Amino acid sequence: MPPDIRISLEARWTDDTAAFLRDLGRQAIRLHGRFLLALSGGSTPQRLYQTLAQPTGAQQMDWHRTVFLFGDERCVAPDHHDSNYGMARASLFDPLGIDPEQVYRMEGENPDAHFAADDYERSIRTLTGCTAPEIPQLDLVLLGLGDDGHTASLFPGTAALHEPHRLVAVGRSPKGISSRLTLTLGVINRASVVLFLVTGSAKARIVRRVLEPQAAADRALPAALVSPDQGRLVWMLDQAAASELTSHIPLI
Ligand code: 6PG
Secondary structure (H helix, E strand, O other): OOOEEEEEOHHHHHHHHHHHHHHHHHHHHHHHOOEEEEEOOOOHHHHHHHHHOOHHHHOOOOHHHEEEEEOEEEOOOOOOOOOHHHHHHHHHHHHHOOOHHHEOOOOOOOOOHHHHHHHHHHHHHHHHOOOOOOOOOOOEEEEOOOOOOOEOOEOOOOHHHHOOOOOEEEEEOOOOOOEEEEEOHHHHOOOOEEEEEEOOHHHHHHHHHHHOOOOHHHHOOHHHHOOOOOOEEEEEEEOOOOOOOOOOOOEO
């Protein structure tokens, strides 16, 4: 199924994305009583989380029926300025008064990253009641896009990108914090909905390479390998990030 590409005016991107995410959450809660949401890290989603936490929007969603997981985490302590959990806690969990029991944090601080990855996999399997080799189905996985085509902490040419069985692996970043914990493509592609969040003109080139591949290398980019088995693939772009796409896609 081709991706559902949605383009917003830059000033509307956060509100449009927040509304879409809340819709998905309400659907999941209606369907099976809870919303299994894997958050993305990096800088793009922070203003989305802050918008979701605002009182006006917060009333439109039963956040206390949401289980918050993470798509990836840097191997740092939760109070480290690079921690994805730390960013989500400050911008979303604390403002919404989320019970810590609802949050499944990747233990980036564990010196044994492989143990932390296996431990998180056990947590996901316990949460979902899904035993190996079955792959659990999350309701929504949020993803960002790096300018090298990485997503979550699945970087080009790394073992984590090609992990065939695990749900969670140890990623290696060529920049910044090297050691990461990351969901693998297996669990990402099993999700009901995968939502890429990409804004800004700096991402326009890599967005085009992923969505309008011109070469085999483009098709091999980690973000290009995100293709849900049965779920939906949605891209929420602002005009700047979409500015190099050649296909005409009307604004939402
Ligand atoms: C992370 C993210 C990573 C991020 C991209 C885009 O932990 O950094 O999971 O995949 O989404 O690098 O980051 P920005 O949103 O900061 O551009």
